[in-house]
Structures are given as structure tokens and as C-alpha cells.
Amino acid sequence: xxxxxxxxxxxxxxxxxxxxxxxxxxxxxxxxxxxxxxxxxxxxxxxxxxxxxxxxxxxxxxxxxxxxxxxxxxxxxxxxxxxxxxxxxxxxxxxxxxxxxxxxxxxxxxxxxxxxxxxxxxxxxxxxxxxxxxxxxxxxxxxxxxxxxxxxxxxxxxxxxxxxxxxxxxxxxxxxxxxxxxxxxxxxxxxxxxxxxxxxxxxxxxxxxxxxxxxxxxxxxxxxxxxxxxxxxxxxxxxxxxxxxxxxxxxxxxxxxxxxxxxxxxxxxxxxxxxxxxxxxxxxxxxxxxxxxxxxxxxxxxxxxxxxxxxxxxx
Amino acid sequence: xxxxxxxxxxxxxxxxxxxxxxxxxxxxxxxxxxxxxxxxxxxxxxxxxxxxxxxxxxxxxxxxxxxxxxxxxxxxxxxxxxxxxxxxxxxxxxxxxxxxxxxxxxxxxxxxxxxxxxxxxxxxxxxxxxxxxxxxxxxxxxxxxxxxxxxxxxxxxxxxxxxxxxxxxxxxxxxxxxxxxxxxxxxxxxxxxxxxxxxxxxxxxxxxxxxxxxxxxxxxxxxxxxxxxxxxxxxxxxxxxxxxxxxxxxxxxxxxxxxxxxxxxxxxxxxxxxxxxxxxxxxxxxxxxxxxxxxxxxxxxxxxxxxxxxxxxxxxxxxxxxxxxxxxxxxxxxxxxxxxxxxxxxxxxxxxxxxxxxxxxxxxxxxxxxxxxxxxxxxxxxxxxxxxxxxxxxxxxxxxxxxxxxxxxxxxxxxxxxxxxxxxxxxxxxxxxxxxxxxxxxxxxxxxxxxxxxxxxxxxxxxxxxxxxxxxxxxxxxxxxxxxxxxxxxxxxxxx
Numbered sequence: 001x002x003x004x005x006x007x008x009x010x011x012x013x014x015x016x017x018x019x020x021x022x023x024x025x026x027x028x029x030x031x032x033x034x035x036x037x038x039x040x041x042x043x044x045x046x047x048x049x050x051x052x053x054x055x056x057x058x059x060x061x062x063x064x065x066x067x068x069x070x071x072x073x074x075x076x077x078x079x080x081x082x083x084x085x086x087x088x089x090x091x092x093x094x095x096x097x098x099x100x101x102x103x104x105x106x107x108x109x110x111x112x113x114x115x116x117x118x119x120x121x122x123x124x125x126x127x128x129x130x131x132x133x134x135x136x137x138x139x140x141x142x143x144x145x146x147x148x149x150x151x152x153x154x155x156x157x158x159x160x161x162x163x164x165x166x167x168x169x170x171x172x173x174x175x176x177x178x179x180x181x182x183x184x185x186x187x188x189x190x191x192x193x194x195x196x197x198x199x200x201x202x203x204x205x206x207x208x209x210x211x212x213x214x215x216x217x218x219x220x221x222x223x224x225x226x227x228x229x230x231x232x233x234x235x236x237x238x239x240x241x242x243x244x245x246x247x248x249x250x251x252x253x254x255x256x257x258x259x260x261x262x263x264x265x266x267x268x269x270x271x272x273x274x275x276x277x278x279x280x281x282x283x284x285x286x287x288x289x290x291x292x293x294x295x296x297x298x299x300x301x302x303x304x305x306x307x308x309x310x311x312x313x314x315x
Numbered sequence: 316x317x318x319x320x321x322x323x324x325x326x327x328x329x330x331x332x333x334x335x336x337x338x339x340x341x342x343x344x345x346x347x348x349x350x351x352x353x354x355x356x357x358x359x360x361x362x363x364x365x366x367x368x369x370x371x372x373x374x375x376x377x378x379x380x381x382x383x384x385x386x387x388x389x390x391x392x393x394x395x396x397x398x399x400x401x402x403x404x405x406x407x408x409x410x411x412x413x414x415x416x417x418x419x420x421x422x423x424x425x426x427x428x429x430x431x432x433x434x435x436x437x438x439x440x441x442x443x444x445x446x447x448x449x450x451x452x453x454x455x456x457x458x459x460x461x462x463x464x465x466x467x468x469x470x471x472x473x474x475x476x477x478x479x480x481x482x483x484x485x486x487x488x489x490x491x492x493x494x495x496x497x498x499x500x501x502x503x504x505x506x507x508x509x510x511x512x513x514x515x516x517x518x519x520x521x522x523x524x525x526x527x528x529x530x531x532x533x534x535x536x537x538x539x540x541x542x543x544x545x546x547x548x549x550x551x552x553x554x555x556x557x558x559x560x561x562x563x564x565x566x567x568x569x570x571x572x573x574x575x576x577x578x579x580x581x582x583x584x585x586x587x588x589x590x591x592x593x594x595x596x597x598x599x600x601x602x603x604x605x606x607x608x609x610x611x612x613x614x615x616x617x618x619x620x621x622x623x624x625x626x627x628x629x630x631x632x633x634x635x636x637x638x639x640x641x642x643x644x645x646x647x648x649x650x651x652x653x654x655x656x657x658x659x660x661x662x663x664x665x666x667x668x669x670x671x672x673x674x675x676x677x678x679x680x681x682x683x684x685x686x687x688x689x690x691x692x693x694x695x696x697x698x699x700x701x702x703x704x705x706x707x708x709x710x711x712x713x714x715x716x717x718x719x720x721x722x723x724x725x726x727x728x729x730x731x732x733x734x735x736x737x738x739x740x741x742x743x744x745x746x747x748x749x750x751x752x753x754x755x756x757x758x759x760x761x762x763x764x765x766x767x768x769x770x771x772x773x774x775x776x777x778x779x780x781x782x783x784x785x786x787x788x789x790x791x792x793x794x795x796x797x798x799x800x801x802x803x804x805x806x807x808x809x810x811x
Contacts (some may be wrong), residue, residue: 004663004741006666006683006685009743010748109694248698
């Protein structure tokens with residue numbers, strides 16, 4: 001006999017993943033518009049490889065078949081964080097590290113402790129920094145397929161000084177950046193979609209961005225506060241806030257803890273931004289938050305246990 | 316509603332989609348959908364309430380009338396009588412098992428299609444009526460908590476008198492998805508509910524009456540307000556007020572009412588009367604009280620919502636004992652035998668495996684018919700949605716994990732025993748994990764057994780004990796006399 005409840009919310013994991021993919025689509029469109037079909041190939045490749053890897057791992061470990069779309073989400077998020085000149089080899093390495101080492105070996109779906117896409121991206125950045133520097137100018141090399149298979153170090157486009165960026169270009173994403181993080185309008189479109197679909201918790205992303213703005217303002221007030229604006233626009237922190245810091249599996253479960261996690265992530269991002277590596281600035285805060293949130297949930301639970309024990313003693 | 320009015324609520328809970336809230340449909344649809352059911356037979360279980368089983372007072376072949384008593388409590392037992400809602404012949408008296416696991420005798424009556432009332436059922440002509448008379452009528456009418464708890468109303472009144480409670484709370488907080496039977500009752504019979512509240516308040520020795528209702532129930536608030544204004548002039552000794560609540564499930568459960576209204580956490584062993592000096596009655600219960608007082612009609616029928624996921628629904632007035640299969644016939648498209656028939660609402664109800672022989676009882680506020688469909692289960696992603704939905708502020712995901720691995724003591728420390736089996740965690744879980752089954756079963760076993768070592772998820776019937784609290788009929792003669800001086804004027808069953 002079945003027991004209650006007999007109805008279930010429509011928003012199951014697969015649907016949530018589907019909504020996240022839909023929210024990521026504007027960023028993918030921006031990537032293709034700015035960096036050509038090469039960006040689409042890179043995105044499809046990372047998503048497909050992630051799905052294949054997880055499917056293979058499930059077969060090998062006897063955990064059944066793939067039942068959600070989280071590998072596709074991870075693959076697309078990873079692709080959006082790659083420089084436009086990234087070769088498929090580097091992308092494959094990032095996928096394999098994220099899916100096998102970070103996600104697979106720690107229990108698979110639902111059991112991750114840090115965001116696997118951010119971990120994969122950071123892995124290739126730390127191990128092969130010279131190969132992750134292919135920042136093309138926007139709008140050129142639309143069909144540069146050959147470079148997808150390049151084993152050479154990609155050419156680097158000189159990134160302009162902060163003072164050279166114009167606000168309209170920044171908002172539209174018309175500057176060299178990671179392939180999917182550059183256009184604020186597209187990221188916000190995805191965010192609005194997730195909000196409408198009630199598929200995002202805002203406490204962590206909002207706290208994350210708020211602390212970064214405050215932190216950067218404190219840093220930039222001595223030079224030029226315009227730099228803060230440029231940093232927020234060009235660094236991809238808004239993308240990271242919406243699509244990585246909001247990862248419900250690896251961020252803290254409780255509202256206040258979520259705010260605290262966002263604040264900690266924001267502080268780490270500000271500190272790392274002073275060293276200048278954008279990939280590290282984007283990927284380290286979510287990883288740190290993932291580790292800390294596990295500890296936070298533990299202390300939260302321990303605190304409640306102590307209160308209950310105290311209550312029982314009083315009774 | 317004044318802007319300054321405070322909105323009460325517990326934390327968390329769930330707000331289901333508006334699509335599941337049929338009460339938000341147009342009033343036209345509501346009007347045409349309330350219909351009276353005349354079943355061909357009824358099955359009257361002798362235990363429909365919290366307490367002891369009653370004894371059949373009729374025999375096979377005997378002709379019974381509407382309002383006739385067919386089951387009486389044995390002397391010294393904690394029980395209320397059962398009456399027939401149809402006229403006809405008793406065809407059988409045998410043991411049945413209800414979906415909640417209650418096994419008792421049941422009287423089977425076949426309708427004679429004549430709808431003949433028992434001579435005792437006629438408007439009361441007494442001009443004055445005392446508190447003890449009100450209590451006697453309520454007890455004899457077999458009225459129990461119709462919101463689902465099934466506690467005999469007389470027991471609650473006695474308890475209220477014993478603890479000298481100061482407030483009577485009228486529970487108009489129906490919050491289950493698909494269900495709006497209470498709101499239909501309010502819209503159609505607000506006068507009876509208000510008068511029932513006055514009568515019960517008088518019997519309990521209370522002068523402050525607070526109606527608990529969701530802030531967005533504008534239509535029902537207006538109906539009650541108008542009824543209060545009509546009544547207030549005649550009963551200056553009683554004060555009426557609204558207490559507005561946020562619309563969320565499971566608003567209305569007495570422990571959550573205590574939390575929302577008084578900021579008090581009531582444990583499983585405490586009562587609202589003792590801790591908060593208040594007594595809580597469902598609005599349909601108070602309607603039944605006034606019907607018994609003014610029309611001398613025992614509890615023989617109730618409004619219930621017959622509904623399903625396909626959007627078709629009906630609010631019906633059905634005699635107690637109507638088989639579920641006869642109700643299903645009233646709603647098009649729901650008779651498919653492949654469907655899942657739920658005795659109660661879809662979040663806390665129980666599956667009725669044999670709808671032909673499962674009756675509506677006094678506590679059934681609805682039946683739900685849903686297509687049978689398996690919910691795909693996936694590993695927990697630790698999203699915390701269950702914790703955010705839990706009205707008792709426990710972590711269902713963690714507790715489920717602990718119980719599954721056998722760490723019962725740890726689960727207990729995490730507050731597993733506080734579960735009220737509302738089903739919110741399972742409903743909200745994106746992984747489709749049935750958290751409620753595991754945790755509510757444990758909570759029920761914890762209340763039932765003193766030792767926890769033999770806990771087994773599959774051994775406990777959900778719904779039988781989880782939402783019930785022990786009430787004992789403890790009437791002291793001095794407290795019974797203390798407020799026996801109330802006077803409720805009647806004339807021909809109408810308010811004068």
C-alpha cells in the first residue's frame with residue numbers, strides 16, 4: 001500500500017537541471033555571437049563528454065543509469081568559464097577532473113562537496129596556465145576550428161586597462177573574456193528566468209556580489225571607483241554568483257548560513273582579485289564555500305542537538 | 316482587514332501552486348458544485364473518533380430513520396454515539412478495517428430512498444438553554460473534531476472548563492491542496508458557525524472568540540464578518556475577533572497554531588488548553604454543534620471535497636458512511652478503477668484499497684482520486700528544501716538518513732519524534748525521496764512504544780496515531796456547574 005503524500009512537486013532534479021540549462025542558454029548564445037561556432041563546439045563537447053564520463057562511471061560502479069541532467073549543466077558551466085582559445089584537449093582534461101575526481105570519487109550525484117565545474121576549471125588553470133590564456137578579441141576568428149585541436153600555446157590578446165573600457169561595451173560584453181561570462185545582460189536574463197521559475201535561492205549569490213562590490217569599493221576608492229564597476233562587469237563574478245554560488249548541492253542548506261557563505265565567498269574573491277588571475281578569482285570562492293558549508297551545516301546540526309539536549313534536561 | 320493587523324504564521328511549511336487551490340475558482344463554479352449526495356447504502360463504523368468503539372443498537376433487518384442512533388457508547392467508555400444519515404434497512408453488522416488500520420464493527424444500511432427523518436429531528440423550541448444542556452446535546456449528537464483529529468467535542472469542552480481557558484479559537488485554516496470543504500461551509504453557513512462558536516464558548520465558560528483564517532480568504536472573511544455583526548448585537552457578553560494567518564500548509568494544526576499565535580512550542584504531551592489557555596475547534600465542528608442545538612440534528616452528514624489531479628472537483632454534502640465509490644460517481648472521469656483513491660487529502664490521506672467498502676467517516680474532509688504513478692527516486696542532493704519546508708523545524712533529510720542507517724538515538728536527538736506527518740518534506744523533495752514515511756513511522760512508534768529498539772518502518776500504520784493526542788474526559792462536577800448560567804435564546808430553531 002502506498003502512503004502519503006500522493007502528490008509531488010513538479011520541480012524534481014531533472015526539471016531543475018533543465019531550468020538551469022535554459023537559464024544558461026542566453027550565455028551560450030552570447031558565446032556563439034562573440035566567439036563564433038568554435039564556442040558552440042566547445043560547449044557541446046564539454047557537455048557531451050561530461051555526460052559520457054558520468055554514464056560510464058555509473059556503469060563501472062554499478063549505480064544504474066544517469067537520471068538527471070547535472071552532467072550537462074556542469075559541462076555548460078565549465079565551457080562558459082573557458083577562454084575562447086581553449087583547445088578541446090584542455091577542455092577534456094577539465095571535464096575528466098571535474099567528473100571523475102571531484103564528483104565521481106566522492107559519491108556521484110548529490111554527494112559532491114565542491115562544485116565540479118569550478119574544480120575542473122581551476123585544475124586546468126593551475127596545471128596548464130599558459131594554455132588557458134587564449135583571449136581572442138570579440139568578433140574575430142569566427143570559424144577558427146583548427147585551433148580547437150591546437151597543441152600549441154594559444155595567442156593572447158592584450159587585455160585593455162580598466163580605464164579603457166566603456167560602460168556600454170561592458171554591459172553588452174564587447175570585450176575579451178571567458179566565452180560565456182562576459183555579457184551581463186545575458187547573465188541577468190538567465191537569473192530572471194530562474195527567479196521566475198523559483199529555481200534559485202538568492203541569499204548566497206546576493207551576499208556574494210554585495211561583499212565583492214563593497215570590498216572592491218574599499219580597494220578602489222584610493223584610485224578610481226570606476227575600476228569597481230569594470231571589475232564586476234569583466235571578472236565574471238555575476239556569472240559565478242548566479243550559476244556556481246547558487247549550486248544547491250554544494251552550498252549551505254540554511255538561509256542564514258547561505259548568506260554567511262556568500263559573504264565568505266565574496267571576501268575570498270576580493271582578496272584573490274588583487275592578485276589578478278580571473279579564473280582563480282572565479283573558481284576558488286565556490287570551492288572554499290563548498291568546503292566550509294559542510295562544516296557550517298555540521299555546526300548548525302550540532303547546535304540544535306545541544307539545544308534539544310538542554311531542553312530535555314530542563315524537562 | 317486593517318493594515319496594522321499582525322499576520323501570524325509558523326516558520327517554513329509549503330505553499331502549493333494556485334492550480335491546486337480550488338477555492339480560488341469563481342463563485343459561480345463553487346455554487347453549482349455543492350451538491351447533496353443520496354447514497355444507495357451507508358457503512359457506519361462504530362469507531363469514527365478518538366476513543367473507544369461504540370456498541371451497535373440496531374439489529375439486522377431493522378428499519379432505521381435519518382438521525383436515529385445506531386451505536387451507543389458502553390457505560391464508562393470514552394466515546395460518542397453514531398447516527399444514521401439515511402433511512403432504510405440494516406442489512407449487515409460485521410467487522411471492517413478502515414484505511415487507518417482501525418478495526419471495528421460496522422452497521423450496513425440499505426437506503427429505502429424515502430429520506431424519512433426520525434421524529435426527534437425537529438427545530439428546538441426551547442427559548443432558553445443552559446451550558447450543561449449544550450454539552451449534553453453536543454455529546455448526544457456524536458460530534459467530534461471534523462478537521463481530522465476526531466477528538467470528541469465534548470471532551471475538548473470539558474478540558475477547556477477544567478483549565479479555565481480564556482479564548483475559543485475557531486479553526487478556519489484549511490490548507491491542504493485540492494481541499495476547500497471548510498471554505499464552502501463558511502460561505503454557505505457562516506451564521507451557523509458563529510452561533511456554534513457562541514454556544515460552545517458559553518459551554519466552555521469562554522467569552523473571547525477568535526476566528527483563525529488565512530489573510531487571502533477575503534470572501535470567507537466577509538461572510539464571517541457579516542455573521543458576527545448579526546450575532547454580536549444579541550450576545551454582548553462575547554467578543555469576536557479575527558486572527559489572520561499566512562496561507563501555507565499545514566497551517567491549522569494545533570501545535571503550529573500555538574507557535575504562530577502565542578509563540579509557544581507545545582510538546583507532544585502538552586495541550587493547547589493547558590499551555591496557552593485556549594481551546595481550538597474546527598469551523599465545520601462548530602457548524603455541526605449549532606445544527607445539533609438548533610435543529611436537533613445529530614452529526615449524520617458533512618461537506619467534503621471530492622477531487623483529483625485532472626482539475627475536476629466537487630464539494631458535496633454526503634451522509635456519514637457513504638462508500639467512496641458512490642462519491643467517485645459524482646465526479647466525471649474519476650471512476651477509472653486504475654486510479655488511486657485516497658481517503659483524505661493528497662498530502663496526509665491514506666490509500667483506500669477497497670472504495671466500495673470504505674466509508675466517509677466524521678473526520679473525512681475529502682477524498683482524492685489520482686492516477687497511479689511512480690515517483691522516480693534519486694539520491695539526496697542535500698538541497699535542504701525538506702528542512703525549509705518542515706513546519707516542526709527539523710531536518711528531514713538528515714533524520715531520514717540516520718534512521719535508514721539505524722542510528723535511532725541520533726535521529727531522536729535531531730528531533731525525529733517531533734514529526735507531525737504532514738508530508739511537506741516528501742512533497743517538496745526534488746529527489747522524490749519518501750521522507751515522511753520513514754520519519755512519521757518512527758515518530759508514531761516513539762509515541763506508541765516505550766522502547767525504541769524494535770522500530771521498523773513497515774510495521775506502523777501511518778495516520779492512526781501520528782496526528783492524535785490523548786484527551787481524557789475529565790469533567791469535574793464543580794467546574795461543570797461554574798459556568799452553567801449561560802442562556803442561548805431560541806425560537807423555532809432560529810436565533811431571536
